[in-house]
Amino acid sequence: MTMIDRRGAIGVLAGGAAVAGLPVTAASKPAFLWGAATAGHQVEGNNVNADIWLLEQVKPTIFVEPSGDACDSLNRWREDVALVKALGLNSYRFSVEWSRIEPARGQFSQAYLDHYARMVAHCREQGIAPVVTLNHFTCPRWFAAAGGWLQQDAPDLFARYCDKVARAMAAGMSHVLTFNEPNGPLAESWSLNPPSAALRAQVAASVAAAAKASGSDRFSLLNGGDPEPMIPGITAAHVKAREAIRAARGDLPIGMSLALPDDVAVGADSAIERKLAAVYGPFFAVMDKDDFVGVQTYERRYIGREREVPPPPGTPRRANGAEWFPAAVGNAVRYAHKATGKPVMVTENGIEASDDADRARFIPEAVASVEAAMRDGVPVTGYIHWSLLDNFEWIRGYAPKFGLVAVDRTTFKRTPKPSAQVLGRIARAGGTRRA
Numbered sequence: 001m002t003m004i005d006r007r008g009a010i011g012v013l014a015g016g017a018a019v020a021g022l023p024v025t026a027a028s029k030p031a032f033l034w035g036a037a038t039a040g041h042q043v044e045g046n047n048v049n050a051d052i053w054l055l056e057q058v059k060p061t062i063f064v065e066p067s068g069d070a071c072d073s074l075n076r077w078r079e080d081v082a083l084v085k086a087l088g089l090n091s092y093r094f095s096v097e098w099s100r101i102e103p104a105r106g107q108f109s110q111a112y113l114d115h116y117a118r119m120v121a122h123c124r125e126q127g128i129a130p131v132v133t134l135n136h137f138t139c140p141r142w143f144a145a146a147g148g149w150l151q152q153d154a155p156d157l158f159a160r161y162c163d164k165v166a167r168a169m170a171a172g173m174s175h176v177l178t179f180n181e182p183n184g185p186l187a188e189s190w191s192l193n194p195p196s197a198a199l200r201a202q203v204a205a206s207v208a209a210a211a212k213a214s215g216s217d218r219f220s221l222l223n224g225g226d227p228e229p230m231i232p233g234i235t236a237a238h239v240k241a242r243e244a245i246r247a248a249r250g251d252l253p254i255g256m257s258l259a260l261p262d263d264v265a266v267g268a269d270s271a272i273e274r275k276l277a278a279v280y281g282p283f284f285a286v287m288d289k290d291d292f293v294g295v296q297t298y299e300r301r302y303i304g305r306e307r308e309v310p311p312p313p314g315t316p317r318r319a320n321g322a323e324w325f326p327a328a329v330g331n332a333v334r335y336a337h338k339a340t341g342k343p344v345m346v347t348e349n350g351i352e353a354s355d356d357a358d359r360a361r362f363i364p365e366a367v368a369s370v371e372a373a374m375r376d377g378v379p380v381t382g383y384i385h386w387s388l389l390d391n392f393e394w395i396r397g398y399a400p401k402f403g404l405v406a407v408d409r410t411t412f413k414r415t416p417k418p419s420a421q422v423l424g425r426i427a428r429a430g431g432t433r434r435a
């Protein structure tokens with residue numbers, strides 16, 4: 001199980017159409033996307049039909065707090081788009097919540113299709129390119145209770161949902177991602193600090209409680225169980241979803257994002273090739289007809305003979321002990337392009353930092369590493385920072401801060417941090433060299 005494991009803590013359990021205001025032609029497409037990202041469950045609030053919402057509520061739960069109102073972005077999404085624009089960015093990545101579109105199996109909500117279509121159209125009107133994720137970890141509760149990605153018709157169920165979304169709003173999208181980091185849980189067994197047996201037992205108890213609350217004998221989700229058997233369902237779902245989206249709009253760039261640290265070999269007998277094959281291989285194998293690969297990088301990982309090993313002595317560290325290496329993302333995009341031959345979009349890159357000065361220092365170094373890769377010939381189409389807002393960081397709740405913008409937990413007031421201006425300056429200047 002992984003609840004979105006990164007940085008040592010366990011994360012979630014374990015050109016064509018013309019749209020209002022902005023014609024989407026090759027000529028009007030921004031040459032490079034400078035953006036910020038969110039995900040529905042982490043910012044919208046009250047995503048009550050989602051599997052993870054239920055896991056936050058049951059007893060026992062491993063969530064330190066429930067998502068509740070989150071950032072109230074379900075109501076304040078226009079403010080969020082306005083922030084993106086005011087900062088000088090030209091792209092907003094957000095996700096559609098499957099459980100709002102299909103709260104019960106086979107019952108589709110026109111009102112929520114309209115809601116997300118309005119978001120897409122509004123981005124366009126504001127000159128912001130919408131990059132839309134169709135699955136950012138959360139699935140409908142009914143889907144988990146029926147067996148999640150292990151059920152035979154999971155790929156068809158996901159593709160049917162993607163078809164509805166694509167027909168409602170693909171015309172206005174800039175790029176679409178089927179899945180967000182479906183490979184994340186596979187990396188767990190390679191981790192320096194794998195989850196303890198006690199934590200695994202807690203997750204199992206929580207998942208059992210969710211099954212019981214759903215009147216089922218199962219409750220299956222990628223980040224809450226043994227990931228291996230779920231991967232065939234997910235990769236098949238990606239392929240079917242891609243077909244459905246293409247049928248709705250043939251020229252929309254389609255991809256999937258992977259958790260891609262900068263993996264480096266330690267020692268002549270490093271297991272790095274085994275790790276790459278195990279954690280990325282199954283997804284690279286189904287990307288042949290994708291238009292781009294989404295890269296999400298937060299760190300460098302050192303791969304020893306069996307698994308990860310600690311960074312070498314003398315490595316620059318942050319106050320919390322994590323390595324200071326913003327250039328990891330540049331190496332990750334080089335690897336992703338080499339492995340797939342595809343253009344790359346950085347769909348997430350960021351830093352957990354309660355001291356925003358760290359983020360302000362991180363951004364120019366990270367972007368410069370991507371620019372260096374581009375100078376060396378790697379086709380990179382955008383840099384999207386995680387995250388626009390301080391938001392619900394899965395099992396760790398609201399304490400971790402990844403946002404360019406602070407959010408008051410009571411009033412939901414948004415306050416851009418100095419790091420947001422740093423990224424905005426780079427975006428306006430078209431790169432770090434001119435910023």
Ligand code: BGC
Pocket residue numbers: 004006011039042180181259296348386392393402
């Ligand atoms: C996920 C986000 C998460 C971020 C920071 C990424 O793995 O896509 O949902 O908030 O990392 O942990």
